[in-house]
Amino acid sequence: xxxxxxxxxxxxxxxxxxxxxxxxxxxxxxxxxxxxxxxxxxxxxxxxxxxxxxxxxxxxxxxxxxxxxxxxxxxxxxxxxxxxxxxxxxxxxxxxxxxxxxxxxxxxxxxxxxxxxxxxxxxxxxxxxxxxxxxxxxxxxxxxxxxxxxxxxxxxxxxxxxxxxxxxxxxxxxxxxxxxxxxxxxxxxxxxxxxxxxxx
Amino acid sequence: xxxxxxxxxxxxxxxxxxxxxxxxxxxxxxxxxxxxxxxxxxxxxxxxxxxxxxxxxxxxxxxxxxxxxxxxxxxxxxxxxxxxxxx
Numbered sequence: 001x002x003x004x005x006x007x008x009x010x011x012x013x014x015x016x017x018x019x020x021x022x023x024x025x026x027x028x029x030x031x032x033x034x035x036x037x038x039x040x041x042x043x044x045x046x047x048x049x050x051x052x053x054x055x056x057x058x059x060x061x062x063x064x065x066x067x068x069x070x071x072x073x074x075x076x077x078x079x080x081x082x083x084x085x086x087x088x089x090x091x092x093x094x095x096x097x098x099x100x101x102x103x104x105x106x107x108x109x110x111x112x113x114x115x116x117x118x119x120x121x122x123x124x125x126x127x128x129x130x131x132x133x134x135x136x137x138x139x140x141x142x143x144x145x146x147x148x149x150x151x152x153x154x155x156x157x158x159x160x161x162x163x164x165x166x167x168x169x170x171x172x173x174x175x176x177x178x179x180x181x182x183x184x185x186x187x188x189x190x191x192x193x194x195x196x197x198x199x200x
Numbered sequence: 201x202x203x204x205x206x207x208x209x210x211x212x213x214x215x216x217x218x219x220x221x222x223x224x225x226x227x228x229x230x231x232x233x234x235x236x237x238x239x240x241x242x243x244x245x246x247x248x249x250x251x252x253x254x255x256x257x258x259x260x261x262x263x264x265x266x267x268x269x270x271x272x273x274x275x276x277x278x279x280x281x282x283x284x285x286x287x
Contacts, residue, residue: 015279024271029261029280044254045267052271056278103208111208115239124253137257155219156251157258162219181215188243188250 005068013059024052027069030158031076037150038080048084051076071163077168116192121152127191137145140190144183151176152183204233210240216246 011019035047055075062071077162109115121127128134142150147169154160154168166176194200205207205213210233213222234241263271 006254015275016281018213020275021268024268024275025263028263029259032261032263043278045263048267049271049274053274053278056275101258106206106208110239112207112239116243118242119246119249122249124249127249128256129251131220137253141254141257152254153258156254157252159255160226177212177216177219180219181212184215184247184250184254187213188246190251191250192246 001149006064009062009064009068012056017074017183023068025074030069030073030154031151033157034073034150035080037153038077038146039083043083047076047080049085049126051079054079058140066164066167069158070160073158073160073164074168075152115187117196119195130194132200133191133194136194137190139200140186141183144186147171148179148183148186151179152187155180156184202229202232204229204236207233207237207240207243210234210237210246211243213241214244218248218251 008019008023031048031051032044035044035051039047051072055072058075063066066074080119105112105114105116119127121124121129141152144152151165151169151171155162155163160168162173162176165171166173169176169179171179211232213226213230216222217230221227236242
């Protein structure tokens with residue numbers, strides 16, 4: 001563990017509010033993504049609050065075998081799943097969409113028959129400058145199966161390692177690769193559709 | 201005969217390559233396919249752009265004032281309780 005992270009943990013344990021505020025803000029977007037991905041928008045902030053309480057209680061026993069970030073994300077994922085169970089909603093981390101097998105973009109030999117179009121805009125900022133597209137990606141990411149959504153949020157949103165995500169989601173590396181590909185491919189298709197039609 | 205991956209397989213491998221660099225014969229075949237297939241090169245570029253877009257989108261969540269205040273309050277109370285129990 002980096003020395004700076006050790007110092008952060010010591011300060012958190014000592015009750016340093018400035019450090020807490022900094023770490024809370026630094027990890028908020030990722031924690032929010034994970035909580036929202038599993039438990040939904042409505043209770044994401046409650047899940048984060050409960051997660052921090054659990055984390056603070058467990059921090060003296062934190063063995064530092066993983067990074068603080070990945071340890072926190074595991075706590076958020078567990079809290080979110082617990083909340084779902086309490087509310088009798090289904091945790092469907094194993095669901096997989098099968099549409100990839102019969103993807104109409106490919107012909108019978110699995111080569112392109114209906115490829116993506118040329119896009120206008122070469123940077124994420126260009127793409128997201130269209131408010132409608134931003135909303136559309138959010139909307140469609142919300143419709144992804146939970147395991148795909150959380151996987152892509154943790155990996156592409158939060159930069160967690162493949163091992164860390166496998167640990168959090170309890171999936172094998174090969175399953176994770178499939179989840180990531182399907183989620184990314186869906187976002188690509190959403191952008192492509194918007195580029196062609198100007199609609200979500 | 202050298203059998204190259206299909207476009208559909210290339211799409212999957214391009215995503216895989218973002219997370220764990222593909223090596224050996226698989227990499228060679230992937231590169232060769234990309235060299236010959238402009239549509240897969242386009243997909244590669246768009247996939248990378250999609251990943252960056254997801255990253256930017258996911259970083260756009262910030263705690264509002266009341267959420268932050270509640271968290272700080274919770275942190276403070278947690279430490280007061282802890283020290284209260286010790287003393």
